[in-house]
Amino acid sequence: ILNVEQSPQSLHVQEGDSTNFTCSFPSSNFYALHWYRWETAKSPEALFVMTLNGDEKKKGRISATLNTKEGYSYLYIKGSQPEDSATYLCAFMVYAGNNRKLIWGLGTSLAVNP
Amino acid sequence: AAGVIQSPRHLIKEKRETATLKCYPIPRHDTVYWYQQGPGQDPQFLISFYEKMQSDKGSIPDRFSAQQFSDYHSELNMSSLELGDSALYFCASSLALREGLWETQYFGPGTRLLVL
Numbered sequence: 001i002l003n004v005e006q007s008p009q010s011l012h013v014q015e016g017d018s019t020n021f022t023c024s025f026p027s028s029n030f031y032a033l034h035w036y037r038w039e040t041a042k043s044p045e046a047l048f049v050m051t052l053n054g055d056e057k058k059k060g061r062i063s064a065t066l067n068t069k070e071g072y073s074y075l076y077i078k079g080s081q082p083e084d085s086a087t088y089l090c091a092f093m094v095y096a097g098n099n100r101k102l103i104w105g106l107g108t109s110l111a112v113n114p
Numbered sequence: 115a116a117g118v119i120q121s122p123r124h125l126i127k128e129k130r131e132t133a134t135l136k137c138y139p140i141p142r143h144d145t146v147y148w149y150q151q152g153p154g155q156d157p158q159f160l161i162s163f164y165e166k167m168q169s170d171k172g173s174i175p176d177r178f179s180a181q182q183f184s185d186y187h188s189e190l191n192m193s194s195l196e197l198g199d200s201a202l203y204f205c206a207s208s209l210a211l212r213e214g215l216w217e218t219q220y221f222g223p224g225t226r227l228l229v230l
Contacts, residue, residue: 034218043118043204043221089156102219104156 004092006105013080014113020076021108023090027071032093034102035064035075039086047075047088080112116141118207118222126228127195135190135225139207145169146188147219148180149204157204163188192227200229 005024013019025033032051036044048057053068061078077084087109091102119138127133139146145164149157150173159172163182174180177195182188186207192199203226206219 036221043223046218046220049218102159104159106156 004090004103004105006088006090006108008108009106010109010111012111012113015081017080017112018076018078019080019110020074021088021110023073023075023105025071025073025090025092025103025105027069029094030068030071030092033066033073034091034093035073036089036091037086038089038107044089075108077110080110082112082114085110085112118205118220120203120205120222120225122225123223124226124228126230128230129195129197131195131229133192133195133227135192135203135205135227137188137190137205137207137222139186139188139205140220143207143209143220144186145208146182146186147206147208148174148188148190149206151202151204151224152198153201160190195229197229200227202226 007022011019032049034049035047037047038044047059047062048064050057050064050066055066057064063076064073066073073090075088087107089105089107091104093102118140121136125133137146145162147162148160150160151157160174161172161180162170166182178190178192180188180190202224204224205222208219
């Protein structure tokens with residue numbers, strides 16, 4: 001059974017704090033890992049697609065790393081701002097033949113207090 | 115920039131009724147995915163279409179069917195609705211995977227279905 005786990009489930013930080021959270025996924029048959037940012041009342045927004053072991057991606061104050069051998073990815077937010085408050089979802093892409101789909105984690109809910 | 119459009123945004127139905135949800139992908143996107151998210155749950159993949167053909171099937175109940183049309187829009191048809199079908203239904207679109215290009219799914223705003 002393919003399972004994607006994210007921790008912590010929720011996080012409360014003060015404005016200006018840096019924070020990070022984890023996505024764990026099956027290390028076998030790795031294809032790609034996606035990170036999405038999901039604000040309340042909006043649809044998920046794609047942040048990163050990571051495919052290679054050791055990948056590091058950055059988008060503004062948000063960055064992510066990938067370790068496919070041990071099956072985890074970290075998402076870092078530097079100097080959190082209230083507008084960073086959202087649920088951060090990771091999704092593991094499985095690929096079989098011509099079919100591919102995303103297996104989703106439950107997300108980490110981040111609240112940044114001003 | 116154009117985004118994924120879903121209609122309707124909200125829908126209220128009674129048990130045993132039918133519902134049709136529509137999804138209009140980003141222009142030039144040829145792949146459509148449907149997800150169901152129940153209250154307090156993670157999104158569950160239902161079904162996907164590539165070039166008007168079903169490409170993958172997830173946890174879609176037999177009471178549901180879907181198709182992708184020649185203009186690439188997709189419709190999710192839900193019959194004999196049950197209370198447990200109340201959920202947020204997301205549609206996502208992407209461009210088919212080709213060499214060196216890894217697909218990202220772009221999500222629509224969702225259709226919130228309430229079955230009474």
